[in-house]
Amino acid sequence: MKTSISRERILKSSILFFSITAFILSTLVLTSCSDTETAEETAIEDTALIEKIESATKVTISVDNLPVATETAFRFVLADSFAESAELASGLGYKVVLGTDDASKEEATSEVYFSLQGKQLADTDQKRQRRRHHKCFEFVYPIDFIMADNTSITLTSADDWGLIKAWYKENTDVTERPELVFPVDVTLEDGTVQTLIDTDELRAVKDSCKKGKDKRKCFKLVLPVSFTMEDATVIEVTERADFKLLREWRKANPDATVKPALNFPVDIEYKDGTTATINDQTEFDAAKDACKI
Structure with missing residues (x-):
């Protein structure tokens, strides 16, 4: 037996459905607007309080x-x-x-x-x-830090910064900040990945950042190259990934104080694609100084 549904009943059901839907949507919109207004009001109030703190005697x-x-x-x-x-x-x-x-x-x-x-x-x-x-670049994780007690902490993502804070909570008498272990890979704003082999290169990138200049390194080492470590170990770097061998050595030797020595001669490649051969540390330092001009 067929069940017949009147037009009037369908019409009433439709009106009820659209009324409920309209009510829900209006509630969501009002709630969203209310949240936005509350956030804006809070920001205005906080800004006013900050200005008072700034101008007050502290x-x-x-x-x-x-x-x-x-x-x-x-x-x-x-x-x-x-x-x-x-x-x-x-x-x-x-x-x-x-x-x-x-x-x-x-x-x-x-x-x-x-x-x-x-x-x-x-x-x-x-x-x-x-x-x-504001950041000059993004780290390519993992990165490592040597702590004051010569232990190391590895950050595998940006979410791991709390690990360093937790260490200081357990070592409240320590004021010395941790040492970032080089080399590190960084991604610049244009997507370029650069390997920073020491604090000098890090400082140069940040200096360019503050001055609004090209953040890419003035030149890079043409691989393969090698480094002699403090214990006379020689580490060969034949591709970018091999730079992690220097970092692993540093983690295994936290007492080391001598910077890895680059073995010459080496070739370097400038940002414009030209290359040069560097025969000793003096020439290498001169090349870095020329970048500052």
Whole structure:
């Protein structure tokens, strides 16, 4: 037996369906607008409080005396940073100078602000945001750090910066910062991957970053090359991946203080594709100095 459905019933069902759908959509839109307005209002209020903290008379306090609630920010948003110093503006909040072990950042220090309760304030100042967030490059993970007790910590992704913070929590009497183990691979903004073999090359890239210049290295080594280590071990680098052998040696010899010695002669290739033969350390240093001109 066929069941007949009246047109009137279909019409009523359709009206009910569209009414419910419209109600749900309007609720979602209103909620979204409300959340956006709340976030904007919070940012305005936080900005006003930051300005008051900045202009107020402040007293220096120990970073250990910051509110416990600040740990939430340092555990997540500021995981790659640590408090170098702190100031209290009475009745207003805290100004904290941050340091970072993340050498990919353009600036080594920045500022952040907290309420008296320890909530990180939303800072809309573009200059401060750039100091805190702008990066010259991205590390190609993994990267390694040698700690003050000669142990090593390996970061396999950007999410692992908290491992260094955790080490310092367990070694509260240590103030010496960790040593980044070279060589490291980095990805520049244009997608170019470069191998930085020492702190000099890292410094040159960051200097170019601050000056808005081409961040690519002035020249690179033409492989194969070899390095003599402090214990007279010779490490051959026949392809880019072999640079990790230098890093592994450094991790296995945390007490080493002598920089790996590049064995000459070597060929170098400049950014324009031209090459040159370098016969000794003096010529190598001269080539690096010429890049600064």
